[in-house]
Amino acid sequence: MSIQILGTGAYVPERILTNDDLSRLVDTSDEWITQRVGVKERHVSFDESAAEMGAKAAQRALEAAGITADQLDLIVGATVSADAVCPSVAALVQREIGASCPAFDVNSACSGFLFALDTAAAFVARGGIRYALVLGAERLSRIVDWTDRSTCVIFGDGSGAFVISPGENYLASHLHTQGSDSVLSIPLGKGNSPFYGKEEQPIAIRMSGQETFKFAVKQIVSDLKLIAEQAGVTPEQFDYIVPHQANLRIIDLAARRLGIPIEKFVVNLDRFGNTSSASVPISFDELARSGKLKKGDLIAMCAFGGGLSSAASLIRW
Secondary structure (H helix, E strand, O other): OEEEEEEEEEEOOOOEEEHHHHOOOOOOOHHHHHHHOOOOEEEOOOOOOHHHHHHHHHHHHHHHHOOOHHHOOEEEEEOOOOOOOOOOHHHHHHHHHOOOOOEEEEOOHHHHHHHHHHHHHHHHHHOOOOOEEEEEEEOHHHOOOOOOHHHHOOEOOEEEEEEEEEEOOEEEEEEEEEEEOOOEEOOOOOOOOOOOOOOOOOOOOEEOHHHHHHHHHHHHHHHHHHHHHHHOOOHHHOOEEEEOOOOHHHHHHHHHHHOOOHHHEOOOHHHHOEOHHHHHHHHHHHHHHOOOOOOOOEEEEEEEEOEEEEEEEEEEO
16 A cells, blocks of 8 residues: 655745845845855744744644544644643644644654655555645754854745644655764753763754755765665656756756656755755656646655755555
8 A cells, every 4th residue: 555645735934034124134145145055035923832833834734635634633743943842843733733643753853744645655654544734844043053154154934834644645755864963963952961071062953064065965876776766767757857856956956867858857955045854855846846746756855964864655546
């Protein structure tokens, strides 16, 4: 038993932060950000938590699927920017939308949504799950170092969600972890514990851009080739590819190494920036609502992030 996607939804906060706005906060410019990353603007939350944004994306996905929250049997969330360690974002979304099913989070940084999707798919395959909600929700503006121009220009806030059910459209998936905290990490801090011997670091996204770039390109290429092989197709047969929206140069180089036209890649990072685990479902929702998809289209999704982690999935629409 596999799964099918019944509905998708996305939500971003109203407030937009442009590159020109950022140039008044740190030493940067629209030209510098556009050339190095490809982002022109991003949405930032003033007072909405990751869970509150996640609930709004979930409601839109439920509406698209034509079901109500009380019909859900499972909620799996992904985030690195919850407002609390506990309760989980998925649990708070459950409360907000009026569901009563089990709900929990997974954390694999920017790859988190695809890890969550594969987890939910496994529950569906086991049986007993008719409808599941999978979501990625991030309030990264809360944990970005706004004095570090190498990272603060990249990220944005938002959420995306899928409603899935049993079907035969989930053709292949691959999850990858390469344990490391030297390339990309978000320290938690020690609080006021007297039993903490390590040097304390403030909560903030820390990233080695060059190493992240190399890892990302390598994994996008290898992961997409692997799921194509699993499904008995070639990457050239993908109708669309929904990548993690981290850097336009990463997507462009991966496309060239795969020999796939860049036009097949869904790209919206110029408008949303890197929304971590929300990136893939936000992009997929835009594609699903664009009217471009046809029954039978092959759609690949891929992501990479801290952990280090990467993931890829292939579905038939």
